[in-house]
Amino acid sequence: MKNFVVILFVFVSLPAFAEEPNDKQYLLEGLDEGMLNNSLLFFDEMQNWLGNHVDDIGEMADDFFGTEESFDRSRGSRLDILFPVTYHSNGSLDSGIDFRAKIELPRTNNRWNLIIESAQEVFLDSLSEEGDTNSPILSGTTSADENGGTSIGLRFKIETKAYTLSFLDLGLNFKNMIDPDPYLRVKGTYKWLLSDRWTSRMIQNLFWERYAEIGLASSQVFDYTVNDWYLLRSETRGTWWDKNQTYDLNHNFIFFQKLSKHRAIAYKTGWNWQLSDNQQGLTHFNVGLNLRERVYKSWLFVEIEPRVDFSKSTAFNVADPNITILLEAQFYDTRKK
Numbered sequence: 001m002k003n004f005v006v007i008l009f010v011f012v013s014l015p016a017f018a019e020e021p022n023d024k025q026y027l028l029e030g031l032d033e034g035m036l037n038n039s040l041l042f043f044d045e046m047q048n049w050l051g052n053h054v055d056d057i058g059e060m061a062d063d064f065f066g067t068e069e070s071f072d073r074s075r076g077s078r079l080d081i082l083f084p085v086t087y088h089s090n091g092s093l094d095s096g097i098d099f100r101a102k103i104e105l106p107r108t109n110n111r112w113n114l115i116i117e118s119a120q121e122v123f124l125d126s127l128s129e130e131g132d133t134n135s136p137i138l139s140g141t142t143s144a145d146e147n148g149g150t151s152i153g154l155r156f157k158i159e160t161k162a163y164t165l166s167f168l169d170l171g172l173n174f175k176n177m178i179d180p181d182p183y184l185r186v187k188g189t190y191k192w193l194l195s196d197r198w199t200s201r202m203i204q205n206l207f208w209e210r211y212a213e214i215g216l217a218s219s220q221v222f223d224y225t226v227n228d229w230y231l232l233r234s235e236t237r238g239t240w241w242d243k244n245q246t247y248d249l250n251h252n253f254i255f256f257q258k259l260s261k262h263r264a265i266a267y268k269t270g271w272n273w274q275l276s277d278n279q280q281g282l283t284h285f286n287v288g289l290n291l292r293e294r295v296y297k298s299w300l301f302v303e304i305e306p307r308v309d310f311s312k313s314t315a316f317n318v319a320d321p322n323i324t325i326l327l328e329a330q331f332y333d334t335r336k337k
Contacts, residue, residue: 012074024262025292055229056199058223061256064264065292066301069189069203077104077113086324102155113155149175153183153254165230172236173209173264183209199223213243231256261295285310301328 062215071080079101086094103114153171166188173181183206192200205217219237226232233254240247252270259265272284288307295302303326310316 024260041083056193056223057222057225057228058199058201058233061231061233061264061266064294065266065290065303066330069201071100072167072187072189075110075333076331076333080100080114080331081329082301083327084324085326089321111157113157115151115155115171117151118149149173151183153155158188163191181210183207187224197225199225212241215241215243216288217240229258244276246274249273249275264292266290266292279312281312285316298334299330302326303328 057072059064059070062073066080070080080099082098084094084096084098088094098118100117101115103116104110105112105114151171151173153169156168158166158168166186169183169185169187171183173183175181185205187203190202190204194200199222201221201223203217203219203221206215207217208214217237217239219235222238224232224236231257233252235252235254237250238247250270252268252271255267257265258269267289269287270285271282273281274283286307286309288305290303290305292301292303294300303324305324305326307322307324309320309322310318311320
């Protein structure tokens, strides 16, 4: 436990030393020779080959932190590969390799994508005593023990405009290769510029899965832009499962701080409530931060997330300190954002 506290203190203290005298676009800028640079050239060529919209600071924060909304909004083909490792204070270690890919199909007027994702969340499986505790606005990683499956499907873009985005997904979740789970989803994102500093986004995701049946996942985000370096966010997400007559509600407060052109930090705290026949009320509470670094050009990132969780199962008396280290590679044409 002492070692964990020392590690946590070091990472929390990092922002104090984050300001740099130079104007680097990424951490390894200026590395012209050597084995490390040569080994990155292959992936750099892949990034250029795979290959576009940023309107406000909130979307810029989403793009930098690699959120699901940023993945959905990006144009053209894209491949994200994530390597998360989580260390808990009790000595346990969680790790995994996740990926999400969309391939723009030719001769479809940029409307059809092939979607392939690992660890695709099955909504019914996310029901637990603690409920859903992950913010979709932060890193798009999924827990390694959620689901070992892969989903394959097609996406049709219904509408892609400056303030609206909607699409239809249909495919199969291969959690069990013998008995795949078909799914159908209709997802829409709507954005409002409330003022020169306030922005609001609403996301509606109506889904059907063979096992989970019908449900609706909704989220409402309010962003307040302090300036080009600071952003305040209030995020509320609710999910309704008709089959289980269960409603899961999650709320997060997030403070984004841009430390340099290649480094940013997000301080966050969140609560989770669940309403069902079995329980009503608060089920989970957490506080933590995400420190994210653009390591190489526009596609290689490292993220460190120290966090403390409290659960209803322990009467909120036992803290679960943990730290996640994430290596993430994003291959797509950044000019098509």
